[in-house]
Amino acid sequence: MRTPTFTTRPDLDGTFGMVASTHWLASSSAMAVLERGGNAADAAVAGGLVLQVVEPHLNGPGGDMALLLHHADADAPLALSGTGPAPAAATIERYADLGLDLVPGAGALAAAVPGQSDAWLLLLRDHGTWELSDVAAYALHYATRGFPVVPTIHRTIATVEDLFRQHWPTSAAQWLADGVPAAGAQLTNQPWARTLERLVAAGTGASREERIDAVRRTWAEGFVAEAINAFVRTPHRHSDGGTYAGLLTGSDLAAHRAHFEPAVVGTFRGHRIAKCGPWTQGISLLQTLGILDAASDEALDLTDPAALHLVVETIKLAMADRDGFLGDRDDVPVAALLDRDYLASRRVLITDDASFELRPGSPGGRTPYHPPLVESHLAPTDVAAGEPTVRRSGIMQGDTCHLDVVDRWGTMISATPSGGWLQSSPFIPEVGFALGTRLQQCWLDPAAPSALEPGRRPRMTLTPTLVLHDDEAVSALGTPGGDDQDQWQLLYLLRTLAGGMSPQEAIDAPMLSSAAFPNSFWPRAWNPGGLLVEDRFDVGVVADLERRGHRVTRSAPWSLGRLSAVTRDPATGRLGAAANPRGMQGYAVGR
Incomplete structure (x- = not known):
């Protein structure tokens, strides 16, 4: 028999349900859902919404996601596409006109259509059993009452402090109100809490599915899309040192919905x-x-x-x-x-x-x-x-979260949410989050298989496994x-x-x-x-x-x-x- 090696923690062993993630608050929240009778999809959505709040340097509501699901009663696994496409105006020629040969790594020019939040809603609608108000309660608690600043949040905000104060005033107002938050301090995100409450209130309809679809429409066609459309019209500093407006519009959001497809x-x-x-x-x-x-x-x-x-x-x-x-x-x-x-x-x-x-x-x-x-x-x-969120040189790279769930019926989910991190683009105070930067993973060369093209998703690094x-x-x-x-x-x-x-x-x-x-x-x-x-x-x-x-x-x-x-x-x-x-x-x- 092979001799076990030293481990930092035990391998957990049970029969009821299991959750593992990149943050203890997300894991505990998802497990609480399983304890209350929810299934793996309910738990994953609750944990995913918590990750948006408690790991703001790694992902956010304006980000993206790749997810794999194998339902206990299904014959084959499904992939959930939680990344949106390039906006209609995001052509290679448009970037060339700006003198760019790469999509910048920070700023709204790099924003694809936000897909993560809609993907969580689709997962809940098609495979969950709970109402949005119940699964969102955990994230709403931390956004309102506060969450602890882990050391990487402190280091990230400290690295981009000058950028925020000089060029991104809305980000400074949210993340530097009392100076760079110390590790162990408490942060809140009241603007996102208000948005989440408004989204939950928009969920009206005769059935649970109809109520969730009403929330999805509000996200893509209502006040969230309107706020994004208005905010990105203002030019702001990007990672290459240039100042540009974004290309994303409300029409881009209205045209997008997350979807399931067969896994490879x-x-x-x-x-x-x-x-x-x-x-x-x-x-x-x-x-x-x-x-x-x-x-x-x-x-x-x-x-x-x-x-x-x-x-x-x-x-x-x-x-x-x-x-x-x-x-x-x-x-x-x-x-x-x-x-x-x-x-x-x-x-x-x-x-x-x-x-x-x-x-x-x-x-x-x-x-x-x-x-x-x-x-x-x-x-x-x-x-x-540790986490390569921001290089010491000041180059702003984001990172990612991860969440795995299995319930007692055998349904299993692997989800990798990312993007929309606090250092990706200026904070939109009307809705409480930043846009993502996934378009930087497109080449500005029409010959590339991952070339920037309106309506196409960037070839992304997010890659869960079953x-x-x-x-x-x-x-x-x-x-x-x-x-x-x-x-x-x-x-x-x-x-x-x-x-x-x-x-x-x-x-x-x-x-x-x-x-x-x-x-x-x-x-x-x-x-x-x-x-x-x-x-x-x-x-x-x-x-x-x-x-x-x-x-x-x-x-x-x-x-x-x-x-x-x-x-x-x-x-x-x-x-x-x-x-x-x-x-x-x-x-x-x-x-």
Whole structure:
């Protein structure tokens, strides 16, 4: 029997329900819903609305989301698209007229149509049982009564203090009313609380579904859309130093509704792995698993530098295909990208030395897109320890939240909400949130599969995961982390499905991530051969990676990966959960 490794927390074990997320208040709120008879969808919506309030530096009501659902009575998993498309006026020519060759990383020019809040409402309508007033009560409590400032909120606001005071006065009024909030202080968001109350009051109709649809219309066509339309007309500072008005309009919001679609499924070690479609980067994880499935368990022992090298080189190939082919288009060659023969042809490209090229393939004979390659000028010391929300250089990158739920009936949800963080664009005081910046993940090149185009979703980094066995969901997992999300989930899946680790062991184990492909966030730089590793890997392992040519940067010992997961054993009905200890914020709860 394998000897268990040290874990920071226990693997939870029970039969009633489990929740794990990036914040203890969201996990506890979702669990409270399960305790009161709600199902997984009710709990996920309650927890998701709490995340909008208590992690404002990581997501918000004006952001976006990718979600996977496997209903206990369903035959196949579903993906919920919670990201809106580019506005009608967001053409490549419009940005070129402004002298831009990239979509800025902050400011309303980067805003897609907000999709997250409508997606939560759709999940509640179609798969939940509770009224919106009941699931929203938890978020309303924290928005009104206050929530604790975690250290990363303090650091984020401190970093953007000058920007807020000099250029974004509405953000300063909300987040700097009493100076930079100290870690442990209490914050509220009264404007969002008033908006949430108005939305709940708008939910009239004969049935629960009709009441929720009335709220969705109010969001997309009523006072929320009107406030956004008016606010973004005022020019404001963007991340490139320019001053522009936004392009989003009320008509854009009115035209959008979140929707469900089939998940994309790959295989690894006899399990089916479900991901969202090519409007996310999720297919990259399926490619890496497909390539590595041919290796033995011993060859995937992540304490061995040869295994780590194999994994990193596999990641590079999959991410090159991501930038070469994935986007919100009907002609993405999904089947060809996951074809066994194609993956085998990619596998033979891996040698004993680190690669320094971006090498997309040609699935089905297709010609890949080659994105512009601009090397990163960030020094290794500029990499922020912990959540990479704002770099020390002042470049404003946002991050993400995550939430997993399984109920006693076996319904399982993995959700990754993001965007609309407090540093993404100016705070809209009439409604209590900021817009997102997801359009920065589009290229201003019509040849790119993820080119900016009105009506199309940006190819996003948000990428939750479901694991299925014999058509039943056995695990839901995910993490914040932008381009690193599928990399950290890959390590987790290798450790649990091939290495025999428990979920908490896999989460606690040292993490790494490659930067050897264009970053999805402005300014879209890449670091050929770049590899970031937690400084808990054995020094001999790191030295071996460097000998192979990897340009290794050592990160703080507990700084990479913010995974959470829930599990279910179909044979026994036993449920489990585990959460990330890094940052002392993630939390798993259940019984």
